[in-house]
Amino acid sequence: MGNKIILFISIFILSACLSAQGLKKNTPENFTNPLRYGADPFMIKQEGKYYTIFSKDNGFTVTESRFLTKFEREEKVWTPPQNAWNSFNLWAPEIHPINGKWYIYYAASVHNGAPFYAQRTGVLESDSPFGPYIDKGKVYTGDDPEQKKDNCxxxxxxxxxxxxxxxxxxxxWERLHDHHDVDQYLYIAELINPxxxxxxxxxxxPELDWEKGDHIVLHEGPQILQHDNDIFIFYSTRGSWTKHxxxxxxxxxxxxxxxxxxxSWxxxxxxxxxxxxxxxxxGHASVxxxxxxxxxxxxxxxxxxLDGGWxxxxVYLQKFTFDKHGNPIFGAPKGRGELKRPSGEIEIENK
Structure with missing residues (x-):
């Protein structure tokens, strides 16, 4: 009887080991770019989870995952009001945790499609990344924050x-226009509140030769990288509709x-x-x-x-490093195809 029990336990342990080995063997070691269709990708890591946000079905969708390479939860969190300044042209949303709450920053317009001269920035607030969200209104981004004249x-x-x-x-924009063929610059301001x-x-x-060449010059899609004691702002330049x-x-x-x-920059x-x-x-990358x-x-x-416009x-993922001076080295974009999964993903999947 004792020998049978020992044999049974041995078989059970061996089966468990083989199952674990099989799981590890069948866990993909690579992921495939592109991850999805779309533009203006934004991702933020908070308490061991990744959050992304994008425009979808005339609203904003937020995702949550333990993985960089795939979503585990995806929910539509906000639909714009009708007949409002922010009803259309929902561009480049970002989601940020600030002081215990979650905020979505985005651009929108009263116009459906072109012309694009009415784009302004709005903010949504919630206690959770998945809402419900309160519309905090339009952000004043002109030169007169006290009187709030000529919101730009x-x-x-x-x-x-x-x-x-x-x-x-x-x-x-430097000032208001009634058309959208206007140069775009980067601006910074302190947030009095979110x-x-x-x-x-x-x-x-845009002042350097490689920043110029289209019918307008532009800087857009600013993103932040903080590494050790260094702070970087990345920006995109040249037309997003071009190969440049x-x-x-x-x-x-x-x-x-x-x-x-x-x-200072x-x-x-x-x-x-x-x-x-x-x-x-x-372009328009987050890190x-x-x-x-x-x-x-x-x-x-x-x-x-090359064709097809916006x-x-x-959307793609790619690993990068830093040089001896602390500058990020992105290398050449690898584009479509398989890459090794980010460090730590397989371990999480095999738990």
Whole structure:
């Protein structure tokens, strides 16, 4: 009897080991780019989970996952009101945790489609990333925050958190126009609260040769990278509808520099990420770390083909590193195909 029990236990342990080995063997080691169709990808990591947000079905959808490469939960969290300033043209939403609440920053318009001169920035607030969300209204992004006159065109707002203060960074116009063929610059302002900005400061405009070449010049899609004591703002330049779309970089001179002073930022003399013969432009990227925090990853979009305009974009992931001076090295975009999964993903899946 005793021998039978020992034999049974041995078989059970062996079966468990074989099952575990089989699980590990069948767990994919790679993922495939692109991850999805779409544009303006944003991702943020909070308490071991990744949150993304994008425009879908005339509203905003939020996802949550333990993985960089796939969604585990996906929910539509907000639909715009009818006949309002923010009913249409829902562009580039971002989701940020600030002071215990969640905020969605986005651009929208009273117009359905072109012309695009009515785009403004709005803010939504919730206790949870999945809502329900309260509409906190339109953000004033002009030059007169006290009187709030001439609220100016603004898109792609993101948030920089530094030394206990919050700052808004966005792409905007110098002044109002009644058409949309207008140069776009980067602006920064302190956030008085998550839906109110202080006086804006012109942060950067296209001045270098590689930032020019289209019928307008633009900086858009600003994103933040904080690594060790360094702070970077990445931006996209050239037309997002062209193969020339690429990324530039601003670096804060030191952690003690004032972010609201334009001279505190050093612009990279060359693009930091750009397309290839087979990857038709890259841009509007956010950055994060792998599940075990051992790797850095860039989450960007590119055009599927040279034609198709805005409706022909896809979302990709790619690992990057840093050089000895602390600058990120993105390398060349690999585009479509398989890549090794981010460090720590397989371990999570095999638990």
């Amino acid at each position: 065109w603004a898109i792609d707002m993101t948030v920089l958190q530094h030394k206990g203060k919050n700052y808004a960074v966005w792409s905007g 839906w109110t900005v202080g006086k804006r400061v012109l942060l950067s405009k 779309y690429k990324m530039g970089q601003l670096r804060l001179k030191s952690s003690d520099s004032d972010p609201l002073v334009a001279d 050093i612009k990279s003399p060359e693009p930091v990420f750009q397309g290839t013969a087979t990857v038709h432009g890259v 994060t770390t792998s599940p075990d925090d051992k790797e850095h990853w860039i989450y960007y979009h590119s055009k599927k083909a 409706d022909n974009r896809e």
